[in-house]
Amino acid sequence: MQTAEKSSAAASHVGTFQKYRPLLFSIAYRMLGSADDADDVLQDAYLRFQAEPLATVRSPKAYLSTIVTRLCLNELKSARVAREQYVGPWLPEPILSEAMDEGADPERRVTEYDSISIAFLSLLQTLTPAERAVFLLHEVFDYRYDEVAGMLDKSEVACRKLFSRAKRYLAANRPRFTTTPAEHRRILEQFMRASGSGDLDRLTAMLTEDVVFWADGGGKVRGAALHPVRGRDAVGRFVLGVSERFTPPGAIFGVADLNGRPTILVRNADGSPAIVVSVELDGGRIQSIWAIANPDKLGRVSAAALA
Incomplete structure (x- = not known):
């Protein structure tokens, strides 16, 4: 009887966790900028959840979101030194857009896709972990301030201040104008052709005066810049x-459709991914x-279809 009860309880835990897994992965990936690290966090979260009797969990969604958020904050603390020692800029790990499709309506999906763009994830990395958590939980995942406060073990007033600071910073550092996916793709394809043309004037005409280029080769790829390249002429060359x-x-x-946006994907002759290039307009x-x-960061885009 005990064995049957344990099996039933385990099945209940598995079913509940799988129900919320897309949400939990979405939180972890945006917090960490790494799909592999997000998977590790979810595995740890499940082990902790499994050890808790379901009868004692009033809201599995809130409980699991809290566990994942706190594990992400711990992961960011432990990863700080490793990222400081990383060779060159550390950029988010790209993923297929469909991997983050949570079945939302089209209007909601636009917001969700915007919050997984390489541009947005890179900007999130410049926030403090607490600012990042509060902003994502409240703005992207619609948790109330009192819920966020409980998840982070902070006061509601503190969470409001963190959110306000994060939102002001993000707004000040994002483009003034937005483009449609079709326009984004058109400019991206022009950039791809110009990059292979050898024509500096043609290429630089597509760049803003203060354009910045970041490259993440992790010390494993020849030609990857170890520092950001800044300015139209320098970036073009x-x-x-x-x-x-x-x-x-x-x-x-x-x-390819990566991180919610049209993105350049360069494949090796054998079909394996070589480079992902994302732009902000x-x-x-x-x-x-x-x-x-x-x-090490390109495994998730192997199945991407090229257009």
Whole structure:
């Protein structure tokens, strides 16, 4: 009888956890910027959840969200030193957009996709962990301030201040203008052609004066800049130089739907992903470029379809 009861309890835990898994992964991925780390957090969260009798859990959704958020905060503390020692800029791990499709209505999906863009995730990394948690839980996941306060073991007043500070900072550092996915794709394809043309004037005409280029090779990829490249001329020359000297032989270029946006995906001749390039636009020109080439971060985009 005890064995049957334990099996039933285990099945109940599994079923409940799987019900909320998409939400929990969404929280962890946005907090950490790493799908692999998010999976590790969810595994740890399940073990803790499994040890708690379901009868004592009033709201599994709130309980699990709290566990995941606190585990993410702990992970960020332990990862701080490793990221400081990382070779070159540390950029988020790209994923398929569909991996974050939580079945929301189209209007809601636009907001969700915007909050998983490489641009937004990179900006989130510049917030403190507490600011990041409060902003995401309240703004993206619609938790009330009193709920967020309970999750983070902070006062509601403190959470409101953290949110206000985070929102002001994010608003001040995001583009003034937005573009449609179709326009984003069109400019991205133009950029891809210009990068391979060798024509500096053609390429720099697409860039803002203060454009910044970040490259994440993790110390494993030749040609990856170890520091951000800033300014229209410098970025243009760098992009042309990298395209000419370090493009993999037989490389296949295309646009894939990654992190909620059209994104350049360069594949090696054998089909494996080589580089992911995401851009942020402002007024029809490219303001920021993120190139992710660290092979450890490209496993999630292997199945991406090129268009």
